[in-house]
Amino acid sequence: VPRKGLIVRQRSLIAITAALAAGALTLTACGSRDDSAGSDSEGSGGGTTVVIGVDAPLTGDLSALGLGIKNSVDLAAKTANKEKTVEGVTFKVEALDDQAQPSSGQQNATKLVADKDVLGVVGPLNSSVAESMQKVFDDAKLVEVSPANTNPALTQGTDWQKTKTRPYKSYFRTATTDAIQGPFAAQYVYNDAKKKKVFVIDDKKTYGAGLAATFTEEFKKLGGKIAGTEHINPDTKDFSAVATKVKNSGADVVYYGGEYPQAGPLSKQIKAAGAKIPVVGGDGIYSADFIKLAGASGTGDLATSVGAPVEELPSAKEFVANYKAAGYKEAFEAYGGYSYDSAWAIIEAVKKVVEDNNGKLPSDARAKVTAAMQNVSFDGVTGKVSFDEYGDATNKQLTVYSVEKGAWKAVKSGTYTG
Amino acid sequence: VNELPQQLVNGLLLGSMYGLVAIGYTMVYGIVQLINFAHGEIFMTGAFGALTIYVYVLPDGTSMWIALPLMLIGAALVSTTIAVGAERFAYRPLRSAPRLAPLITAIGLSLALQQAVWAWYPEAKSARTFPEIPGGAFEIGSVTIQTGDVFLLIAAPISMAVLAYFVMKTRTGRGMQATAQDPDTAKLMGINTDRIIVVAFALGAIFAAVGGVAYGLKYGQIDFRMGFILGLKAFTAAVLGGIGNIYGAMIGGVVLGIAETLATAYIADIPGMDKFGSQSWADVWAFVLLILVLLFRPQGLLGERVADRA
Numbered sequence: 001v002p003r004k005g006l007i008v009r010q011r012s013l014i015a016i017t018a019a020l021a022a023g024a025l026t027l028t029a030c031g032s033r034d035d036s037a038g039s040d041s042e043g044s045g046g047g048t049t050v051v052i053g054v055d056a057p058l059t060g061d062l063s064a065l066g067l068g069i070k071n072s073v074d075l076a077a078k079t080a081n082k083e084k085t086v087e088g089v090t091f092k093v094e095a096l097d098d099q100a101q102p103s104s105g106q107q108n109a110t111k112l113v114a115d116k117d118v119l120g121v122v123g124p125l126n127s128s129v130a131e132s133m134q135k136v137f138d139d140a141k142l143v144e145v146s147p148a149n150t151n152p153a154l155t156q157g158t159d160w161q162k163t164k165t166r167p168y169k170s171y172f173r174t175a176t177t178d179a180i181q182g183p184f185a186a187q188y189v190y191n192d193a194k195k196k197k198v199f200v201i202d203d204k205k206t207y208g209a210g211l212a213a214t215f216t217e218e219f220k221k222l223g224g225k226i227a228g229t230e231h232i233n234p235d236t237k238d239f240s241a242v243a244t245k246v247k248n249s250g251a252d253v254v255y256y257g258g259e260y261p262q263a264g265p266l267s268k269q270i271k272a273a274g275a276k277i278p279v280v281g282g283d284g285i286y287s288a289d290f291i292k293l294a295g296a297s298g299t300g301d302l303a304t305s306v307g308a309p310v311e312e313l314p315s316a317k318e319f320v321a322n323y324k325a326a327g328y329k330e331a332f333e334a335y336g337g338y339s340y341d342s343a344w345a346i347i348e349a350v351k352k353v354v355e356d357n358n359g360k361l362p363s364d365a366r367a368k369v370t371a372a373m374q375n376v377s378f379d380g381v382t383g384k385v386s387f388d389e390y391g392d393a394t395n396k397q398l399t400v401y402s403v404e405k406g407a408w409k410a411v412k413s414g415t416y417t418g
Numbered sequence: 419v420n421e422l423p424q425q426l427v428n429g430l431l432l433g434s435m436y437g438l439v440a441i442g443y444t445m446v447y448g449i450v451q452l453i454n455f456a457h458g459e460i461f462m463t464g465a466f467g468a469l470t471i472y473v474y475v476l477p478d479g480t481s482m483w484i485a486l487p488l489m490l491i492g493a494a495l496v497s498t499t500i501a502v503g504a505e506r507f508a509y510r511p512l513r514s515a516p517r518l519a520p521l522i523t524a525i526g527l528s529l530a531l532q533q534a535v536w537a538w539y540p541e542a543k544s545a546r547t548f549p550e551i552p553g554g555a556f557e558i559g560s561v562t563i564q565t566g567d568v569f570l571l572i573a574a575p576i577s578m579a580v581l582a583y584f585v586m587k588t589r590t591g592r593g594m595q596a597t598a599q600d601p602d603t604a605k606l607m608g609i610n611t612d613r614i615i616v617v618a619f620a621l622g623a624i625f626a627a628v629g630g631v632a633y634g635l636k637y638g639q640i641d642f643r644m645g646f647i648l649g650l651k652a653f654t655a656a657v658l659g660g661i662g663n664i665y666g667a668m669i670g671g672v673v674l675g676i677a678e679t680l681a682t683a684y685i686a687d688i689p690g691m692d693k694f695g696s697q698s699w700a701d702v703w704a705f706v707l708l709i710l711v712l713l714f715r716p717q718g719l720l721g722e723r724v725a726d727r728a
Contacts (some may be wrong), residue, residue, distance in 0.1 A: 231696035239683035240428040
């Protein structure tokens with residue numbers, strides 16, 4: 001083979017390869033892996049079947065949280081069927097996997113809209129995924145209740161700090177927002193933990209960047225100093241360069257806006273680099289997996305999460321017991337209680353619509369359920385469940401947790417009042 | 419504190435890992451002109467092989483000094499078996515097919531291996547913790563080196579030296595060089611090229627396995643997707659260093675690792691560049707470097723030394 005020809009071939013091969021690699025990246029992002037994950041809730045009360053859709057990451061890094069959501073919704077549907085909460089209606093759950101990818105979330109949304117039996121959807125976990133789904137659901141007037149999205153823009157518009165306008169009438173959430181969570185964490189870190197110099201890191205995703213911003217604003221207002229900022233690349237596990245920067249910045253605490261698959265190794269590497277300072281995060285790091293990934297040096301790390309600790313709420317006792325009795329393989333995790341309440345809100349709305357229509361589903365059931373959701377009010381697992389004019393939960397409780405002896409321990413509950 | 423020495427060490431460590439994986443890309447490319455996109459997954463299965471030995475074979479509480487060699491053997495066995503199997507059943511039947519066929523096969527195999535580990539390895543749906551070498555970090559001046567990194571610092575140069583010796587001095591190594599230069603003539607000279615190709619795949623897999631164990635020790639966790647991005651980076655390192663050249667693979671890896679680390683550490687300090695300086699931009703700068711190198715040296719940093727191709 002002439003050498004010149006070889007080089008030419010080699011180059012075009014590399015070009016083709018690069019194009020294919022990019023294609024492969026996209027493909028893995030779109031491929032839906034576990035379409036049949038939907039579990040059928042047994043029990044047939046006869047009559048009409050109403051499907052509650054679930055969209056959450058059921059595979060991949062965040063699946064621990066996603067499976068907790070799916071199981072909790074399943075439990076709500078089973079409970080409603082058993083107790084015949086809505087006469088003549090049997091609830092079924094259809095769970096789709098979004099792999100925490102906005103593109104998969106949107107495909108799932110389209111799929112759920114296409115199924116005429118779906119009258120409400122619980123999910124998603126990630127705010128960035130919610131952004132891609134909201135319009136699809138709103139166009140179909142299909143109600144969506146998220147147990148976990150905390151980005152304020154989802155309910156109050158991108159300009160929420162100045163003028164609040166609700167972008168989609170069909171979107172509700174039972175979790176409180178980062179507009180409260182970030183400042184709440186800042187107050188705890190500054191006033192209670194007495195840390196004055198923070199290094200702020202985020203993953204540039206909708207959730208992480210939003211949370212880091214609200215934290216930073218309040219921390220500065222309180223008089224704290226920002227020792228440095230950094231945005232990490234969530235595709236890698238090597239944060240050594242960032243850890244070295246943190247160590248040399250002289251910060252006495254790190255705030256991380258993001259999720260546990262990165263937060264765990266990040267915490268570990270910061271401590272390994274010689275900075276023995278706590279890492280503080282939001283509900284995205286409040287998972288048993290964070291503790292596993294952060295290792296022994298993670299002791300003392302802090303997380304805020306929405307609501308009061310489910311295990312300690314009197315209203316949640318029944319849920320915890322029923323969840324256990326149902327024998328789910330996975331724990332209900334951070335959002336179990338909120339997912340159950342989200343599903344129950346849909347059930348309550350369906351009940352109202354059916355009762356107003358002489359015990360039958362009307363033909364425009366989706367629009368009616370969405371309208372009914374605005375006025376839903378009941379005592380749920382996490383306390384009183386109802387929604388304000390933006391679709392946000394009226395329950396604005398938050399709790400600070402700390403890693404102690406290999407488990408999250410509640411340190412302080414409260415709410416941010418400005 | 420001057421953080422440059424520490425950042426250089428961070429980059430060197432990251433780069434050595436890229437280099438260990440890049441060797442597999444470059445050797446296979448040098449001999450059969452195939453970009454083995456499943457190589458990142460060979461690296462990943464190696465790490466899971468080591469974990470299997472530690473968690474499911476050895477009794478609980480085995481000292482790392484006994485466990486580590488056995489884990490390396492386990493990792494190498496798993497990686498080599500999969501790589502050689504892939505060569506025999508996926509690539510060899512396509513050896514005379516158009517170039518794109520084996521390339522697509524490689525991508526398919528990469529996805530299949532990821533999904534197989536995801537589906538069948540116990541608790542592999544999220545990250546699994548990897549055993550760590552006990553002991554505190556070493557402080558040399560202002561530089562901190564973790565115990566997990568020491569393995570990489572020792573293993574990478576030793577592996578490189580062994581490989582160089584093998585390729586230059588042994589009969590099989592010289593056979594590899596001959597096959598890389600001209601497979602047909604090599605065959606006429608009595609070299610069993612099929613065997614040489616298997617050896618190239620196996621050697622690449624062993625290096626990937628060492629890399630996989632190093633990854634586990636360094637980060638304390640492994641997951642089914644760890645080979646995908648790292649594989650792409652290693653492939654980039656191989657191109658940067660001059661694909662087909664084994665020294666180039668290691669040098670390309672180290673250059674890439676240091677470039678990423680320095681970009682994370684210092685770009686933000688350049689006035690007006692603070693928006694482009696964080697770690698989320700490090701890959702962009704690494705690829706800018708790749709483009710610059712390829713503009714001026716399309717054959718890569720060491721691409722010209724054809725005689726060393728193996």
